[in-house]
Amino acid sequence: MKIGILGGGQLGRMLIQNALKYDDEWFTIDPAEDAPCSGISNFTQGNFNNYENVFDFGKGKDVLSIEIEHVNVDALFELQESGIKVIPNPEIIETIQQKILQKKFYEKHQIPSPDFQIIQNKSECSFPLPFVQKMNTGGYDGKGVQIINNEQDLENLWNVPSVLESLVDIDKELSIIVAKNENGETKTFPVTEMVADPKLNLLDFNICPAHISEDVQDQINKIADQFIKAADSPGLFAIELFLDKAGKVWVNETAPRLHNSGHQTQDGNANSQFEQFYRVLKNLPLADTEATGFSGMLNLVGEENFRGKVKYEGLEEVLKLPKTYVHLYGKTETKPGRKMGHINVLADSREALLEKLIHIKSLVKVVS
């Protein structure tokens, strides 16, 4: 089958890596000539935000999908119209692309998410302080999001269409990955806990399964169920959640694609998010997602003050550790905050896992 993916980054690379155990032809498009997918697929250098580029790329594929949500959806609608299978539906990609539509989607389908105000420009702001401002478009990896704490911060409010959202008193950041195939079969992965690095605003650790109560698990199951019904589309979705200190779960945002919060499934679950997404693309029976124990993930992110040809210090020490799995993304150049790879870790207890993650973080540095 000819499978086309918009985006040629690490998510696409790991998708194709896993799917090399099946017989398909993979096609990717990315603006970067040396994108992580370039050497392992039929690669087109092009702009996935450009109508013509996406339309030309999509023609003749059996299935078309994404590994990044900021793509030209008009072309996807057109390709779908012409009979090409697009997963997930362009409608849900469009909804998620725009923070305002995404927020209205949660409201419409009674999916719990924080109170909000929609503004087209700065002058419309009348939301009680403190709050979060999320730009309608252009946000990615924590960019396009800021916290407005007080009157003084209000001066920095971006003068663009945005969602203003009340701050959640966060106990934990959680994520659930849910998949649905065209036959309507759905399956979730165990809930993952994300321990963030406030400085880079990128995920830092994942811990799976999350340490949560039965009640919290029930709330999350209900949200996943509501979301997948409302999205009305085959696909694999990562729902990012806040658990507040009163024990209530809120949706922060959703990604209509493979997600950093699912990377530890490569080594810690009966099947990974990459296998599951492959099965969605081909409408195959969904895979079992059972965790084999405690698993965790640590992002390898370019250190501050280093730019250029990447070097991974301490990696050999890490490779000596049992049940520790290094995943690099085939990127030759590092820069501060760039996601260069991750390390998955397995352990027999949550405590042992955390200890191992912290130890590994102290060993390895992404420099140049």
Next chain:
Amino acid sequence: MKIGILGGGQLGRMLIQNALKYDDEWFTIDPAEDAPCSGISNFTQGNFNNYENVFDFGKGKDVLSIEIEHVNVDALFELQESGIKVIPNPEIIETIQQKILQKKFYEKHQIPSPDFQIIQNKSECSFPLPFVQKMNTGGYDGKGVQIINNEQDLENLWNVPSVLESLVDIDKELSIIVAKNENGETKTFPVTEMVADPKLNLLDFNICPAHISEDVQDQINKIADQFIKAADSPGLFAIELFLDKAGKVWVNETAPRLHNSGHQTQDGNANSQFEQFYRVLKNLPLADTEATGFSGMLNLVGEENFRGKVKYEGLEEVLKLPKTYVHLYGKTETKPGRKMGHINVLADSREALLEKLIHIKSLVKVVS
């Protein structure tokens, strides 16, 4: 690092597939234009038995290795001489390529292997019946091997340089995979039991860990140790063994490369033979090989009477089964007996594993 592999088949494909989690440049050479490695590496269409082809391919690589042992070793010696790292050493490849040299190697190093006579032609045969004839060169996947049971069979004796070997009264066929890196670190995988299909003379099931006594395990450990010392080379080696009905272990033959008997390590062990071989090639710390439970493998082999574009009947049923992992090799054409893929299975007991393997074998057919 620029890593070149002679051979572009499934072993190379699975090696590269696993190694996509690291940052290296992969190069392969194979006579078949559509070889399994062709789309996922820098591919050269060429003959790995030809001196010029191998020499030209090897130039400029950091490490050169093999995924098939029938390669031109003269070129490998030359490349090694010129400073290119060749793993394993050309000496041990040459020894293993030729059944006569291989047999003498076991004798010299007191590695237990069945009694034998070496013949250059038919007329020299004076070995007591019954026996096995193994052609000195050209054997592969059970080809070039025949059993001579009686006087009448003697007429069919191949008139080529051969090893004649006494028949072992086989209780089980076993295999151990052992790896050694340049630092001298060595590690073995758990012993695997191979249940053969006598008709196609290809492996049929693997079962791991093998059901063997402590004494048999000790004999095997000793053999692996003797072999790796005698081979005096970094590399990953699969030692195929016979356990006879009196409880003694004999070496049948050794492969100086990745091996079918290790395929279940992809899903059943902390790390796979592919990861281990990668670490050997880069002289990294060797990976832990611990089995997570009972694992098995079933070869997907082209059915008799089917040639042409491959179809896998029953594969969707198989994908519904938990802890069952399908691995296809990216080959578009099937023919009788061609290895097209394999299926790995995990279970909580040996009995459950066998039941699952037999069930899967009844579900899936490789046709055209």
